[in-house]
Amino acid sequence: MGIVEIRNLTFKYANSDKPSLYDINLSINKGEFFLITGPTGCGKTTLCKCLNGLIPNSYHGDFSGEVIVDGLSTKEHPVYELAQHVGLVFQDPENELFCTSVEKEIAFGPENLGLPRDEIRKRVEEAMAMVGISHLRERSPYELSGGEQQKVAIAAILAMKPKILVLDEPTSNLDSLSAYSILNLLLNLKKEYEMTIILVEHRLEIVAKMVDRCAIMNEGRIIAIGDPREVLYSDIVESIGIGIPKIVKLAKRLKLSSRPLSSSELANILKVKK
Amino acid sequence: MKIFEFEYKCETSIIHKLDPRAKLVYVILFTVLTIYFTNPLILLLIFLSSVPMAILGKIVRKWLISIKSSLFFIIFIFLFNFIGIFWTTGKIIDTIIISIAMTIRFISLISIFSIFFLSTSPEDLMQSMIKLKIPYEYVLTFNMAIRFVPTLAREAQTIIDAQRSRGLEFEKGNIFQKVKKYIPILIPLIISSLRRAEVIADAMESRAFGASKTRSFLYTLTMSKKDFIFISICIITFTIFLFLRMFSYIQ
Numbered sequence A: 001m002g003i004v005e006i007r008n009l010t011f012k013y014a015n016s017d018k019p020s021l022y023d024i025n026l027s028i029n030k031g032e033f034f035l036i037t038g039p040t041g042c043g044k045t046t047l048c049k050c051l052n053g054l055i056p057n058s059y060h061g062d063f064s065g066e067v068i069v070d071g072l073s074t075k076e077h078p079v080y081e082l083a084q085h086v087g088l089v090f091q092d093p094e095n096e097l098f099c100t101s102v103e104k105e106i107a108f109g110p111e112n113l114g115l116p117r118d119e120i121r122k123r124v125e126e127a128m129a130m131v132g133i134s135h136l137r138e139r140s141p142y143e144l145s146g147g148e149q150q151k152v153a154i155a156a157i158l159a160m161k162p163k164i165l166v167l168d169e170p171t172s173n174l175d176s177l178s179a180y181s182i183l184n185l186l187l188n189l190k191k192e193y194e195m196t197i198i199l200v201e202h203r204l205e206i207v208a209k210m211v212d213r214c215a216i217m218n219e220g221r222i223i224a225i226g227d228p229r230e231v232l233y234s235d236i237v238e239s240i241g242i243g244i245p246k247i248v249k250l251a252k253r254l255k256l257s258s259r260p261l262s263s264s265e266l267a268n269i270l271k272v273k274k
Numbered sequence B: 001m002k003i004f005e006f007e008y009k010c011e012t013s014i015i016h017k018l019d020p021r022a023k024l025v026y027v028i029l030f031t032v033l034t035i036y037f038t039n040p041l042i043l044l045l046i047f048l049s050s051v052p053m054a055i056l057g058k059i060v061r062k063w064l065i066s067i068k069s070s071l072f073f074i075i076f077i078f079l080f081n082f083i084g085i086f087w088t089t090g091k092i093i094d095t096i097i098i099s100i101a102m103t104i105r106f107i108s109l110i111s112i113f114s115i116f117f118l119s120t121s122p123e124d125l126m127q128s129m130i131k132l133k134i135p136y137e138y139v140l141t142f143n144m145a146i147r148f149v150p151t152l153a154r155e156a157q158t159i160i161d162a163q164r165s166r167g168l169e170f171e172k173g174n175i176f177q178k179v180k181k182y183i184p185i186l187i188p189l190i191i192s193s194l195r196r197a198e199v200i201a202d203a204m205e206s207r208a209f210g211a212s213k214t215r216s217f218l219y220t221l222t223m224s225k226k227d228f229i230f231i232s233i234c235i236i237t238f239t240i241f242l243f244l245r246m247f248s249y250i251q
């Protein structure tokens, strides 16, 4: 059994007339780096909220099926308990940060758990070291750059010590350099700390070659799942019009037999051909 | 168009580092003094005693702004007292002296309170509220309200600019027409704030808000030596002022 198990999940928001998620089945293994992508409105954010129990605990609607994370069914456990197993990082860090210093921001979660002060201190230090922001500890979160803010938001979640990290478009408000830095950080969290990472992301160009598996969603359903080389080169992906990496398009045009995901891979293939 | 200039900047002066409770002692003692005295010279001394606080706190510029922005009230208080007292007593010298005293009293109060608020971070204020046993939910609400003022102001600005680029003219018309023109700003602002509130609530819940009845804190306020020194200075000054009054009686 995977660390995340989703079985026949269908969810309709109370004030909506059709389900936002239809019959989702998904199993994610421990230590996997899993990518979810798809056109806007396809239900990615809704799926993220199902993963940490905000749905069905805090949102009204018709929920059927089951989501089991780290052995806990989200129907039977409150969000604050699930938060210690699955961390959710949101799209816009501005709304996630509300304390006056980076350090206090990261301490907010452990403080809510009522942990002793030494333990909070230890967790804050660890979380800052994991994302490399120890030098920002006394700064006010609002005067940081977007990329730094997102790192603070990630550290604030890591301080809860979750095994699974879910990120909903963490780079959508960032320039490509900061985005690259965030995505590399995630790869490092997976490699060094063996975290399970579920990432919703549009920057396939950067991220496709980092991940172990990817799923494509459309209109509330998962329409393709598997190795990114299989999925991104499949015809179904082309038909729904998500931003396929240019490299993939180019490789398809060139009718290459191999399937590069980045420009350097493509360059290597072409060099060999010459 | 600038709506607010209300963003607490993390400064590190001696005054900022004082415990808010120590500063509260200052506020209370000196407020009592300004209300107790009627002699304009002593009131002026009280006002002058707050100047070093502003200088040490490196907040002179903002402190001046808050005094300047109450200029309207200052003039109003002076005129109101002047007319009122002259009407009842008819003595021009007394009237001038008392009116001046009242005005200085008001300026001193503004000075004392603005020093407190300009040198105390919302976070510190929050911590002292917790120490005063106010429930954490209320304290957090207070904190959020302050935290999101600049965000809201920025959002209002964006909406104003958007409506203006669609041809809405805010400057034209009488006062009622002007008020009416702010409705197309207020409604989008309220809607976006409600949305934001939902996102913030989700984010807080995802960080285990409400998990434990006994929340702990990384930092709590503790009175240190400098706070006690500060309180002592305040008490000493307070007593000196009281003696000043006795002294003036003896004369």
Ligand SMILES: Nc1ncnc2c1ncn2[C@@H]1O[C@H](COP(=O)(O)OP(=O)(O)OP(=O)(O)O)[C@@H](O)[C@H]1O
Pocket (backbone or CB within 6 Å): A013, A014, A015, A016, A020, A039, A040, A041, A042, A043, A044, A045, A046, A047
């Ligand atoms: N709180 C809500 N109440 C009602 N309907 C909602 C709510 N949130 C989302 N929806 C609907 O659910 C569907 C999926 O939305 P969701 O936000 O999950 O999409 P998404 O894939 O994250 O899109 P995007 O790429 O724009 O972030 C949409 O049709 C949306 O209108």
Ligand SMILES: [Mg+2]
Pocket (backbone or CB within 6 Å): A044, A045, A046, A168
């Ligand atoms: Mg979304």
